[in-house]
Amino acid sequence: xxAASPAPEVAPPPAAxxxxxxxxxxxxxxxxxxFLFPVxxxxxxxIFLGSEFWATLSSGDTLRPLANSLLIASTTAAACAVxxxxxxxxxxxxxxxxxxxxxxxxxxxLVIPSFVGATAILVAFxxxxxxxxxxRLDGFWGAFVVLTMLSYPYVYLPVLARLRAxxxxxxxxxxxxxxxxxxxxxxxxxxxxxxxxxxxxxxxFLYGLSDFGAVSLMRFDTITRAIFSSRLFDRTASxxxxxxxxxxxxxxxxxxxxxxxxxxxxxxxxxxxxxxxGTGSIxxxxxxxxxxxxxxxAPIGVFVAWVVRGSSTVGVGYSGLGDDLxxxxxxxxxxxxxxVVAAAVAAIVVLPVAFATVRRRRVAAGFxxxxxxxxxxLPGLVVALAIVFWAVRAPAPMAFLYQSFPLLILAYVLHFGxxxxxxxxxxxxxxxxRYDEAARMLGAGGGKRFLTxxxxxxxxxxLAGAGLVLLxxxxxxxxxxxxxxxxxxxxATRIWAAAEDGFFAEVGITSLVLILLSGALTWSFVLRPxxxx
Amino acid sequence: xxxxxIALALALAALTGACSGSDDVLTVYSGRSENLIQPxxxxxxxxxxxxxxxxxxxxxxxxxxxxxxxDRSPADVFISQSPGAIGFLAERGRLQAIDDAVLxxxxxxxxxxxxxxxxxxxxxxxxxxxxxxxxAAELPDSVFDLTAAEFRSxxxxxxxxxxFQDFVTAMREINGDDxxxxxxxxMAANDAQTYAxxxxxxxxxxxxxxxxxxxxxxxxxxxLAEDAGAASANHFFPDGDIGALLIATAAGIVDTADDSxxxxxxxxxxxxxxxxxxxxxxxxxxxxAAGVPPSGDLPPLSSLDVATYDxxxxxxxxxxxxxxxxxxxxxxx
Numbered sequence: 032x033x034a035a036s037p038a039p040e041v042a043p044p045p046a047a048x049x050x051x052x053x054x055x056x057x058x059x060x061x062x063x064x065x066f067l068f069p070v071x072x073x074x075x076x077x078i079f080l081g082s083e084f085w086a087t088l089s090s091g092d093t094l095r096p097l098a099n100s101l102l103i104a105s106t107t108a109a110a111c112a113v114x115x116x117x118x119x120x121x122x123x124x125x126x127x128x129x130x131x132x133x134x135x136x137x138x139x140x141l142v143i144p145s146f147v148g149a150t151a152i153l154v155a156f157x158x159x160x161x162x163x164x165x166x167r168l169d170g171f172w173g174a175f176v177v178l179t180m181l182s183y184p185y186v187y188l189p190v191l192a193r194l195r196a197x198x199x200x201x202x203x204x205x206x207x208x209x210x211x212x213x214x215x216x217x218x219x220x221x222x223x224x225x226x227x228x229x230x231x232x233x234x235x236f237l238y239g240l241s242d243f244g245a246v247s248l249m250r251f252d253t254i255t256r257a258i259f260s261s262r263l264f265d266r267t268a269s270x271x272x273x274x275x276x277x278x279x280x281x282x283x284x285x286x287x288x289x290x291x292x293x294x295x296x297x298x299x300x301x302x303x304x305x306x307x308x309g310t311g312s313i314x315x316x317x318x319x320x321x322x323x324x325x326x327x328x329a330p331i332g333v334f335v336a337w338v339v340r341g342s343s344t345v346g347v348g349y350s351g352l353g354d355d356l357x358x359x360x361x362x363x364x365x366x367x368x369x370x371v372v373a374a375a376v377a378a379i380v381v382l383p384v385a386f387a388t389v390r391r392r393r394v395a396a397g398f399x400x401x402x403x404x405x406x407x408x409l410p411g412l413v414v415a416l417a418i419v420f421w422a423v424r425a426p427a428p429m430a431f432l433y434q435s436f437p438l439l440i441l442a443y444v445l446h447f448g449x450x451x452x453x454x455x456x457x458x459x460x461x462x463x464x465r466y467d468e469a470a471r472m473l474g475a476g477g478g479k480r481f482l483t484x485x486x487x488x489x490x491x492x493x494l495a496g497a498g499l500v501l502l503x504x505x506x507x508x509x510x511x512x513x514x515x516x517x518x519x520x521x522x523a524t525r526i527w528a529a530a531e532d533g534f535f536a537e538v539g540i541t542s543l544v545l546i547l548l549s550g551a552l553t554w555s556f557v558l559r560p561x562x563x564x
Numbered sequence: 565x566x567x568x569x570i571a572l573a574l575a576l577a578a579l580t581g582a583c584s585g586s587d588d589v590l591t592v593y594s595g596r597s598e599n600l601i602q603p604x605x606x607x608x609x610x611x612x613x614x615x616x617x618x619x620x621x622x623x624x625x626x627x628x629x630x631x632x633x634x635d636r637s638p639a640d641v642f643i644s645q646s647p648g649a650i651g652f653l654a655e656r657g658r659l660q661a662i663d664d665a666v667l668x669x670x671x672x673x674x675x676x677x678x679x680x681x682x683x684x685x686x687x688x689x690x691x692x693x694x695x696x697x698x699x700a701a702e703l704p705d706s707v708f709d710l711t712a713a714e715f716r717s718x719x720x721x722x723x724x725x726x727x728f729q730d731f732v733t734a735m736r737e738i739n740g741d742d743x744x745x746x747x748x749x750x751m752a753a754n755d756a757q758t759y760a761x762x763x764x765x766x767x768x769x770x771x772x773x774x775x776x777x778x779x780x781x782x783x784x785x786x787x788l789a790e791d792a793g794a795a796s797a798n799h800f801f802p803d804g805d806i807g808a809l810l811i812a813t814a815a816g817i818v819d820t821a822d823d824s825x826x827x828x829x830x831x832x833x834x835x836x837x838x839x840x841x842x843x844x845x846x847x848x849x850x851x852x853a854a855g856v857p858p859s860g861d862l863p864p865l866s867s868l869d870v871a872t873y874d875x876x877x878x879x880x881x882x883x884x885x886x887x888x889x890x891x892x893x894x895x896x897x
Binding site (some may be wrong): 126157265344430509533 | 591597599600603617618619620621622625626627632633634636638648650652662663679724744757758759760763767768769772773783787788789790791792846847868881882883885886887890
């Protein structure tokens with residue numbers, strides 16, 4: 032890795048003093064403070080209820096599921112790092128056949144709620160399933176496969192964005208010096224992807240800690256099971272375990288922050304050439320086909336089978352092909368609006384934190400960044416209840432905000448802000464300091480530099496981050512159920528309700544509509560603007 | 565991009581402007597999902613002119629929500645799919661007493677002794693079994709038989725699910741804590757297979773992954789409605805065995821209700837003949853009021869064990885139940 036560093040372009044910043052914007056660290060501190068809501072709620076309640084923190088933490092009933100949580104989170108993170116990076120490289124840099132199709136399909140599994148993905152995999156494979164000769168997936172391996180298949184886009188999207196922003200010059204120089212294709216990719220390109228891969232992998236790890244749907248259906252016992260099963264009848268234990276998870280996530284995010292990320296060799300320039308894979312094309316297509324097959328085609332196959340099979344209870348729920356689909360219109364619109372607004376707000380809100388962290392390296396910014404990142408590891412129910420807790424205690428003039436659309440968006444942003452933050456930090460780190468310096472010397476002010484220099488260079492990364500929030504919001508459940516304006520149902524809440532009571536034809540049709548919607552939104556807001564640049 | 569922003573602004577305006585309506589509005593938090601109650605709510609609005617705003621969600625989560633909301637709760641009525649979740653609110657003094665005229669619409673065992681909640685419809689605990697793997701002649705007579713060696717590794721249950729917890733709580737009330745813990749431990753020792761919820765068990769039984777499962781009767785009838793050829797059937801434990809316990813969906817009036825008279829009328833409507841018929845004919849459940857019989861495929865209510873499971877009065881309540889389940893080793897395997 033180290034061999035790649037001696038590039039003349041990353042000379043130390045010039046001696047000319049930078050005019051430092053003081054408001055930036057202050058603003059990021061405010062954002063970080065808002066993201067502290069969930070942890071503060073857990074702390075407050077745990078103390079108020081007389082939590083025996085150390086006793087709960089050191090009990091075998093906590094440590095066993097906690098070890099399982101760490102195991103599933105770290106193994107899926109490692110698998111997603113390899114899978115997401117490979118797929119992104121193949122799509123961006125190789126001559127693999129069908130790239131346009133893969134580009135559109137590969138981000139989509141992220142939209143499938145994990146409990147639906149797990150149910151579909153259980154129904155699809157194994158004896159008695161739709162594909163009976165395939166081994167049954169269950170326990171650790173079942174959870175591992177489902178979580179890997181649904182979360183590799185956390186790595187894939189940021190790395191794909193990063194690959195589009197790496198200049199051709201270094202690679203060409205390397206090739207001209209006689210370095211082989213693969214050594215160039217590993218020695219020159221991979222180091223430039225490092226922070227994007229690290230950011231995505233961290234997100235998968237945190238998501239793995241927070242998941243309840245996939246692990247519970249696959250019968251793999253983790254800390255979230257303990258949090259959920261005690262949530263009503265042993266509030267103290269449930270909140271204490273939530274606090275354990277929050278502190279663990281804060282620790283992991285802080286350690287991640289402490290590892291220095293070297294600046295990148297970002298530049299504006301031609302996109303590098305694609306590499307011909309030769310016979311390797313077969314392997315590449317095989318990898319993409321297997322991934323899309325398991326993560327998208329298998330669930331879609333199950334959904335279609337449920338819809339075709341239909342239901343004999345006409346009048347109660349959706350009963351199959353030919354039934355009116357009008358009932359999905361309002362959830363469709365609600366899902367689309369909520370997801371797009373949440374993605375845009377999240378991208379904007381965390382941008383100051385990302386800037387302050389990467390450019391200023393202040394302690395305050397580091398703190399804010401750590402808090403924003405860690406919130407992603409909390410189960411959605413904890414985040415939702417925390418917002419309820421603070422909202423009902425808010426001063427009277429703000430009372431009307433409770434169960435309003437803006438508060439719902441706040442919940443999404445708090446829960447998923449980590450996704451845009453990680454992507455933004457990577458994107459900002461990729462903007463070469465010398466461009467900013469040049470613009471300053473030409474007399475451009477801070478705002479103008481941001482709009483004309485930074486923003487265009489960061490755009491692919493920002494869009495990737497917003498895309499992650501978009502897809503996560505589309506499948507979000509607990510906050511939508513508890514905090515949405517009354518009557519505001521989304522495709523995800525409809526899928527959940529139908530699955531709760533065994534209306535599988537309805538789960539199927541609604542999931543298919545959700546996947547189509549996510550495809551349309553990802554295309555219009557993330558992929559197309561990116562390609563048009 | 566500008567067009568997108570304009571569209572978003574318009575959508576937002578539409579969302580915020582959509583909160584007008586008629587004067588009479590009842591706010592219901594419903595742990596019962598839309599498919600299983602919305603047609604009734606539409607009827608109610610059509611006949612009374614009262615709009616019903618509903619927040620659907622998991623019963624336990626909605627109970628937690630009302631608890632967190634405190635005196636700011638918008639909820640007038642809470643409908644819980646399980647006695648456990650509504651008992652949680654009753655225990656915290658968050659429900660108002662319902663007057664006797666409404667309570668008396670159901671037999672005494674289906675309402676809380678202090679009148680804090682009333683049952684609407686019921687689901688019965690059953691042993692669901694795979695018809696290809698199990699000979700119907702050899703089905704057990706009691707849930708206590710499932711600890712025998714012949715059932716080793718062959719029974720699925722959902723120890724973290726509300727309805728299993730309700731069942732264990734009722735067993736504690738009737739058989740005592742010691743017997744209950746012994747049964748739970750014997751099930752764990754007999755390698756009972758744990759699943760996430762009722763639906764997951766019925767599916768696993770249907771595909772032959774596990775031959776038996778302890779669930780509510782509703783879920784297999786629902787599975788058969790979606791797949792008439794599914795190889796699963798319900799076995800009702802006979803002779804009033806605790807394994808055939810009836811678990812009620814219950815409704816209560818939240819202490820912060822704006823208009824408890826309106827809330828009371830609404831609950832009365834849910835106990836009326838047409839509403840009870842809906843539960844019998846459309847949702848495969850046991851009606852609890854108005855003398856409406858269950859659908860013909862179900863054994864009559866009189867053949868079932870109908871316990872007075874006022875969980876909120878039981879020593880230690882549901883917290884003790886989850887402690888016993890955890891102590892037995894059924895969770896966290």
